[in-house]
Amino acid sequence: MNRIRxxxxxxxxxxxxxAAGCQRGKQxxxxxxxxxxxxxGRIPAIDNHAHxxxxxxxxxxxxxxxxxxxDNMEPSSDPSxxxxxxxxxxxxxxxxWNYPYNDSKPExxxxxxxxxxxxxxQKGAAYPAWVLDQMGVDVMLSNRVEMGVSVEPPRFRxxxxxxxxxxxxxxxxxxxxxxxxxxxxADEDIxxxxxxxxxxxxxxxxxxDDYLKSIVTPTLERHRQGGAVAEKFEVAYLRSLAFxxxxxxxxxxxxxxxxxxxAPADEEYKRLQDFLxxxxxxxxxxxxxxxxxxxxxxxxxxxxxxxxxxxLMESLFNDSGLRKTKFxxxxxxxxxxxxxxxxxxxxxxxxxxxxxxxLFAPTTLASSVREWLEWVPEKVxxxxxxxxxxDELGWEESGWLAAKRGREALAxxxxxxxRDGEISRDRAFELARMVLRDNARTLYGFN
Ligand SMILES: [Zn+2]
Numbered sequence: 275m276n277r278i279r280x281x282x283x284x285x286x287x288x289x290x291x292x293a294a295g296c297q298r299g300k301q302x303x304x305x306x307x308x309x310x311x312x313x314x315g316r317i318p319a320i321d322n323h324a325h326x327x328x329x330x331x332x333x334x335x336x337x338x339x340x341x342x343x344x345d346n347m348e349p350s351s352d353p354s355x356x357x358x359x360x361x362x363x364x365x366x367x368x369x370x371w372n373y374p375y376n377d378s379k380p381e382x383x384x385x386x387x388x389x390x391x392x393x394x395x396q397k398g399a400a401y402p403a404w405v406l407d408q409m410g411v412d413v414m415l416s417n418r419v420e421m422g423v424s425v426e427p428p429r430f431r432x433x434x435x436x437x438x439x440x441x442x443x444x445x446x447x448x449x450x451x452x453x454x455x456x457x458x459x460a461d462e463d464i465x466x467x468x469x470x471x472x473x474x475x476x477x478x479x480x481x482x483d484d485y486l487k488s489i490v491t492p493t494l495e496r497h498r499q500g501g502a503v504a505e506k507f508e509v510a511y512l513r514s515l516a517f518x519x520x521x522x523x524x525x526x527x528x529x530x531x532x533x534x535x536x537a538p539a540d541e542e543y544k545r546l547q548d549f550l551x552x553x554x555x556x557x558x559x560x561x562x563x564x565x566x567x568x569x570x571x572x573x574x575x576x577x578x579x580x581x582x583x584x585x586l587m588e589s590l591f592n593d594s595g596l597r598k599t600k601f602x603x604x605x606x607x608x609x610x611x612x613x614x615x616x617x618x619x620x621x622x623x624x625x626x627x628x629x630x631x632x633l634f635a636p637t638t639l640a641s642s643v644r645e646w647l648e649w650v651p652e653k654v655x656x657x658x659x660x661x662x663x664x665d666e667l668g669w670e671e672s673g674w675l676a677a678k679r680g681r682e683a684l685a686x687x688x689x690x691x692x693r694d695g696e697i698s699r700d701r702a703f704e705l706a707r708m709v710l711r712d713n714a715r716t717l718y719g720f721n
Contacts, residue, residue, distance in 0.1 A: 279286070291417055306682070307689040308701065314681050314688075314706050318680040320413035320714040321677070322626035322657035323433070323566065326402050326416050327669050329424040336464060338419040338663065339669070341435040341460050342508055347454050353631050358383065358666035366671035369447035383666050383720070391627050394458030398503045399424040405670045409658070409677040412711075413720070417506050417566070430444070431718075435567055436554055437506040437512065438465035439490050440547045441459055442478045444531070444537040448512070452576040458511055469511040480631030482529035482546075486553060494557050498616035503718045504564035504602065505554070508698050511572055513544070517551045552596065559599030560616060564717060569614065570605035570629060583607075584614045598622075600717060605629040605659065611642040618650035628657025632672055639679070640686035647687060647705055648696075655717070656710045684709055 315512060325339040337343070354360060359378045367373035367383070371390045375382045400423040402424050406414055416425055440447075442507045443461055449459035470476060473492050479485045488543045497505065509515070528546040532538050558565050567587070582702025584607045599622055607626040609616030617623045625646065630639050646654045658680065688702040696703070714720070 277614075293718055303583070305689070305698075307687045307692060307702075309431060310688050310692065310702050311682075311685045313686050313703050314710065315410065317707055317710045318708075319400065319411075319414050319677065319681075319710040320656040320659070320720070321406075321409070321411045321414040321628075321673075322415060322602070323628040323713055324407070324658050324660040324673060325418065325582065325662070325669060326414055326425045326430060326660060326673075327399055327662055328422040329399055331399075333421055333422065336422070338422070340459050341465055341509055344689050345704075346457055347574040348452075348576070351572075353633050355635075356663055356667060358664065362675045363667055363671060365678075366675045367666075370405075370670060373473055373665040378666070382701065387665070403429045405673060405678055408670075409657075409660075409673050410681070411673070411677060414660075415503065415657075415714075415718075421501070432502045433504045433506050434500070434502040435465065435508070436494070436497075436508050437509050437642065438462045438469060439493060439554065440507075440509065440550050441512070442466065442550075443532050443543055443546070444535070445538055448543075454574045454576045455512070459657060462512070464607045472496065478533055480530070480533060482526045483531065484532075485609075490550070490554060491557055494554065494563070498561045498563055504566045505558050506568075506604075507551075508564040508568045509551075510568045510582040511577065513547065514578065514586060515567070515569070515583070516581075517548045517636055518545070519552065519589065519593060519610075520549040522549070531625055552590070552593065555590070555596050555599045555601070559596065562719070564600040564602050564624075566602045566604050568605060569603040569607045569625075571609060579609070579704050583610050585610070588617065588620075591617060591623050596622065600624060602626060602655075602717070604657070606642065606646075608633075608642075612645065616650050618646070618653045624653045624655065624713075626655040626657035627680065627683075628676070629659035631656075631658055631676035633681065634679075634683075636679050636682035636686055639683035641685050641689070642692060643709075644687035647691070647709070651705055651708060652713055652716070655708050655713050656684070679703070 327339050328336045330336060351414060355362060371386060373386050397404045406429055414430050415433050416430045419435055421432050445459040445463060449456045471484055471487060473489050479488055525546050528538060528542055537543050555565050568585045569582055571577060583602050591601065601622055602624045603614055604626055606625050608630055614625055658673045658676035660669040660676060663672055664667045688705060691697045692699055692702050
């Protein structure tokens with residue numbers, strides 16, 4: 275179980291990635307220690323968080339790469355690295371698709387799309403794994419509603435979604451807050467009904483006791499049996515991360531009085547959500563699944579950044595009943611990179627720096643990576659957040675680019691620590707392996 279196999283051809287591909295990476299490192303005149311950079315290029319990474327898209331087969335195009343797709347939101351200002359004009363997008367196209375241009379003209383991308391499509395068709399069901407090879411990624415933790423043909427173990431490991439079970443009451447008042455929440459709660463209601471129907475029900479049970487026993491626990495157990503290594507909450511898109519400790523009797527009262535009826539006041543409903551969150555987190559610990567949480571500013575113009583501050587979760591980590599649950603704060607908490615570091619001394623708290631690898635230049639990210647490594651290095655993990663953002667920045671391009679920048683940020687942090695006499699080069703190599711691979715292996719019990 276959980277065996278990660280090395281295969282000879284993949285090692286060869288990694289060598290090619292390494293050679294290309296070294297050349298690019300030299301070209302950028304980056305001041306990175308070449309031995310550290312080379313070592314980092316050789317390590318087959320475990321990507322702690324991403325959204326691979328499966329090959330369209332009998333089931334048609336893939337819609338299960340996210341429980342809350344962010345493609346139908348009110349306009350907001352895109353971060354510059356997500357725009358198709360970003361030089362990294364051009365570099366990804368050149369590396370992956372032999373894009374012959376050195377610019378991001380829309381007509382050039384359009385002209386070259388059939389070439390990309392042809393490569394994908396030639397690879398068939400092996401295409402997603404081929405993308406991982408280009409990224410230098412051995413195993414990708416795949417945050418998806420469901421897995422499927424072409425995104426399957428051993429290269430792809432499932433991280434399922436569980437937010438929908440926090441919201442069993444009438445969500446119309448929460449949804450009325452803004453247009454983004456309206457779309458999100460509609461998606462969560464659909465997912466809740468999917469989980470109900472998988473348990474043989476069409477409506478939630480009449481009591482909290484039944485809801486926990488016949489829906490919540492069986493859904494978690496089904497995910498675990500289906501191969502999930504973690505449950506993901508993107509709840510920061512739906513409410514704040516402040517989950518108070520709530521008495522069972524209080525939660526019973528809210529659920530039993532309001533299920534199937536108009537919802538109570540938001541504060542009262544929140545108490546039920548808080549109870550359910552801690553219940554699910556406890557069950558994840560029992561079942562050997564980690565809990566992944568989106569901790570970062572999020573997409574869309576209505577996202578409440580202050581509610582995504584990881585410090586809001588401190589009482590959760592301090593809950594003695596949840597010390598067996600491993601909480602992974604996904605995306606490194608930006609703009610709360612320093613606050614999140616302080617939480618790493620909690621025995622049940624971990625971080626990855628996915629998404630920041632795409633959204634920030636390696637020099638910017640390197641200072642945060644250094645700080646985390648100076649604090650609790652065995653809790654820090656590499657990730658990409660590969661995601662189908664646009665026609666120009668698909669999961670393939672965003673994954674390739676984030677992997678490249680994520681490796682460079684790590685190389686810069688370790689170079690600086692070595693040059694300042696803080697660590698030896700051997701320790702730099704060891705830290706590189708930990709961040710790119712070994713910390714995740716230990717956390718998830720991969721062999
Ligand atoms: Zn994500």
